[in-house]
Amino acid sequence: MHVRIVGTGLIGASLGIALSRKGFRVSLLDPSPTAMRLARDLGAGELASDVAEKPDVVVVGAPPDVAADVISAELTRWPEAFVTDVASVKGAVADAVRAAGGDLARYVGSHPMAGRERSGAMAARGDLFEGRAWVIVPTARSLPAAVDAVREIARAVGSAVSVMQAHEHDAAVAVVSHVPQLAASLVASRLRDLSDPAVALAGQGLRDVTRIAASDPRLWTQILAGNAAAVRDVLRELRTDLDEVITALDALDTADGVGALEVVNRAIGNGNVGHARIPGKHGAAPTAYAVVVVVVPDRPGALGQLFTDMGEAGVNLEDLHLEHGLGQPFGLAEVSVVPGSAEHLRRALDERGWRVHD
Template identity: 80%
Template sequence: MATHPVTVRVVGTGLIGASLGIALSRKGFNVTLSDPSPTAARLARDLGAGEVADEAAEVPELVVVAAPPDVAAQVVVESLSRWPDAVVTDVASVKGAIADAVASAGGDLARYVGSHPMAGRERSGAGAARGDLFEGRAWVVVPTAVSRPEAVELVRQVAIAVGSAVSVMGAREHDAAVAVVSHVPQLAASLVAGRLRDVPDPAVALAGQGLRDVTRIAASDPHLWTQILAANATAVREVLTELRTDLDEVIEALNALETGDGRGALEVVNRTVGNGNAGQSRIPGKHGAARTAYATVVVMVPDTPGALGNLLTDMGDAGVNLEDLHLEHGLGQPFGLAEVSVVPGSVERLLQALDERGWRVHD
């Protein structure tokens, strides 16, 4: 990457574009912003994402297209044409369809490098932007077959600059991967949450943390996800077809148990849950490393301002590092259950410190 501050034009100032602008500006990049909505661009500017672009004077070295998936390829082609010396990337979550569209439109694929930061929030728009959105998150760089090495390296270095863990994949490999780890989970969460629409209120009131965990991403933007799923339809369909086979097997097993002819049915149910254990264990752990077996201590935390902060402070004072935290609110109770994950060797020290400081540990 060039030793002087790189000039980056961010096209589209929603959550990803504005967050990237904030992160790059903090790192010393010269960032300019454009958006079809002047108000959105000015809001991103006011949040510290860069300056609103001076269309006449600007000569960017890198253009980052943060437009919706259904128009991203068009904006990439326009950017390649408008700035013939600039490298152009996009941050859409589907890569094959965009690369194909850029090629069909005659875009200069040597200067185009697709990319995908695996970061986001349930909220959208510049108002939800965060400068730390990409820290510790995967960022996939997806070159074309003819992308210039220096163009690939520029995109890679920009992703590294905002704290991402960068990998390089081909477009088809990327789209198949995100179908499994992102797109189908979104659909699964939406399908489970959709079952709640007609459930009686007393039944929904029984919902615990498990349901909240499974359905958290069901709050995502329907319009955006419609575009994403349409662009990656083939890869998503293939995963869903395999999932349907698994569901059919479980349904048949449950039917057998219901009718009393359940020979082999329990094995199917047990194997299904066991396969879930095996798959879940492969999800990377802290800092992207292999998962570590942590011990969990459950502490009752009053639902009052500062209580959770006090717990974490007391843990730090005891010299115990927090590896993970999960908070479950008690139904109708003025407290929550904080599940703090720590290395097993520190459990005894933590329990002693909590007892000395008056915390109630939940058995």
């Protein structure tokens, strides 16, 4: 299959690298000659100007606010090719393609649920899509063959494929992607005017919550504008919850705080319930793991030695979090393992000279 990728940012370049490694022929086009050549040099494919054959599938990696124009142009230019896009908003893009008179039979929307807080081809990775969800969003007129072609691409790069309607997709990503980005950005913005000594107290919790706050503001402005209605509805529900907590905290600050603790407790408890629904390893049902905390010296090879010692002890690593001590030359590795192997791992690591915390 010859796949033409239009737009060689993070997603487009990563897709080109992954498909090229799988034996697909990939041609690249981008408004920026520098970005296009960088993607080529990273192994994402050939420059479109160097490829004479017609594409079988065109993947549009343009930003959401211009994706429909690019899709329509590609549908016109390649009347025998299927065209998909990877924008994180689907309803607005499909509506715009329809309004422009694009051939909806050959168009299939799609959205790989993969990304990084960094953008551009330089951040591209060939394994970006492995184990990640890839949503196919056909129109009412999309040909089955077009859907199958996009599914083949998604599966080739290791994604778990699902099919949704546009309104269903946009409502879902508002909750699982778009509002979390806003929440992370709003929390991180509270740090702007905080004193240096106060910011220095930041622990792993703040880092976890604000990791994606380093994302590209221009791109996320386009995404949020394209899914404004769905994001607005979720934010209104979130605002209701916040108002209830604020009212409860006001009550706790006075003599009459009856019932306020229950409101706060319920808010945290509802978060526990929601968190427990997040899919676990390999997309399976969530699993409760035991956590073994190990002190890891901040020196080359220390973390690799920990992994080696775990392997020699016959214990599989299920998840890992690293927390660095403030001003200390070590970190704390929170190693998640199946509960039945936790005590065995503690003994094995202790015997190998590791400092293990309960």
